[in-house]
Structure formats: C-alpha cells, structure tokens
Amino acid sequence: MKMPPELRTERLLLDPYRPEDEAAFVALFQDGRVSRWMGDGPSTEAADRALFGRVFSKVYAGDLFDVWAVRRGGRLIGHAEIKPTEQSGGHELIYALEPAAWGTGLGTELAQAIVAYGFGTLALPAVHATVAAPNTASLAILRKLGFTHARDIPNDDGSVTRLLTLPLTEFRRRLA
Numbered sequence: 001m002k003m004p005p006e007l008r009t010e011r012l013l014l015d016p017y018r019p020e021d022e023a024a025f026v027a028l029f030q031d032g033r034v035s036r037w038m039g040d041g042p043s044t045e046a047a048d049r050a051l052f053g054r055v056f057s058k059v060y061a062g063d064l065f066d067v068w069a070v071r072r073g074g075r076l077i078g079h080a081e082i083k084p085t086e087q088s089g090g091h092e093l094i095y096a097l098e099p100a101a102w103g104t105g106l107g108t109e110l111a112q113a114i115v116a117y118g119f120g121t122l123a124l125p126a127v128h129a130t131v132a133a134p135n136t137a138s139l140a141i142l143r144k145l146g147f148t149h150a151r152d153i154p155n156d157d158g159s160v161t162r163l164l165t166l167p168l169t170e171f172r173r174r175l176a
Contacts, residue, residue: 001056004066007117009109014068014080017055021069024076025052033099037135066117070097070110077101080110082118087153088128088163091118107141115145119168126167133160146170 003016017025026048029035035042043051059067070078078097085092093114097107118127129147131138139162147164154160 001060002063003060004068005117005121007068007113009113011072011106012110012113013071014110014113015071016060017052017067017069019056021076022049022052025069025079028076028079028096028098031099034096037132037138038096065091070095072101072106077106078110080114082114082122082127085128085130087130087161088165090126090128090165091122091124092128092130093118094129102137107137108144111141111145115166115171119171124168126165127171128166129164130161131164133162139164142166146174 004014006016007014026045029038029043029048029051030045032042055067059065065081065083067083068080069076070080078095078101080096081094082091083094084090093111095107095110095114097110101107115127118124127147128150129138129142130153131142133139133152142164145166147166148170150163150165152160153163
C-alpha cells in the first residue's frame with residue numbers, strides 16, 4: 001500500500017488518512033454546505049463511510065492517485081486529492097474545507113500546495129479543476145492562482161460545471 005507523501009504549508013498538514021479519521025471524514029462530507037459542491041452533491045452517511053473505506057481498499061492499495069486528510073492543529077478540517085479525470089483530460093485538483101475554515105485564506109493555501117505538488121512531484125504539464133458555476137469562492141481561489149476558464153460542461157440537471165486549467169508555463173511565470 002503506497003501512501004501519498006506528507007505536504008506542509010504555513011498552517012496546514014496534508015497527510016494520508018488514518019482509520020481513526022473516519023468520523024471526521026464522514027462529518028465533513030455530511031455537511032451540506034460542503035457536499036453541495038462535491039461530486040454529485042450530498043450523499044448518505046453509509047455512502048460516505050463506503051467512500052472512506054475505498055480510500056484505503058482501492059486508492060491507497062492500488063496506488064491510484066494522491067488523497068490527503070487536511071489538518072490544522074492536529075484536527076482534520078478538510079480533504080484534498082489530485083487525480084486523473086476524463087472530464088479534464090489530465091489531472092484534476094479536488095479539495096474541500098469545513099465551513100469554519102472558509103474565508104481565512106486556507107483554501108488558497110491548500111490549493112496552492114496541491115498545484116505545486118502536481119507540477120513539482122508529478123511533473124504534470126497542467127493542472128485542472130472542475131467547479132460548479134455558482135461556487136464563486138472556489139472559482140475566485142483558482143483564478144487567484146492563475147487558473148483560466150477552459151470550457152463549460154453542461155450537467156444532466158441543467159446546471160453547469162466550469163473546467164479551469166493552469167498550464168505549467170503560467171505557473172512558472174507567476175513564480176518568477
């Protein structure tokens with residue numbers, strides 16, 4: 001079983017999930033303010049428990065992609081991933097933070113760490129993100145990091161998901 005590497009920012013620790021994180025993981029995904037922006041939206045507690053189990057049985061066991069618990073002060077406050085997706089045609093950044101962390105700059109700090117990992121460790125040519133069009137906070141974070149709108153993806157329910165992209169060249173330009 002290959003675990004993702006530990007990543008540190010000024011205020012956050014991204015490390016592999018541990019079995020004892022299940023309750024906090026489920027609580028994060030059961031919070032409707034968070035889950036409304038994740039995947040297909042809110043799901044059942046049983047589905048979120050099953051998802052947590054698959055992090056170990058499929059993702060870590062199969063070394064499929066990197067998934068982290070996001071901690072601040074030793075407490076789990078979020079979730080992060082970088083994984084290949086068909087929608088983006090490359091690797092997609094995925095992150096969520098508990099509402100108490102919103103508006104504090106932690107979202108930018110978290111997204112920046114995963115983007116840097118994608119370019120530095122994974123040697124990606126670009127990092128992508130898909131965001132529900134009404135999720136203005138996440139769109140603002142990604143634009144601040146240099147992501148640009150690539151295209152809209154219409155959903156079956158009539159809503160729209162925005163695909164954003166940050167090429168390595170733009171990432172390097174912003175660092176210079």
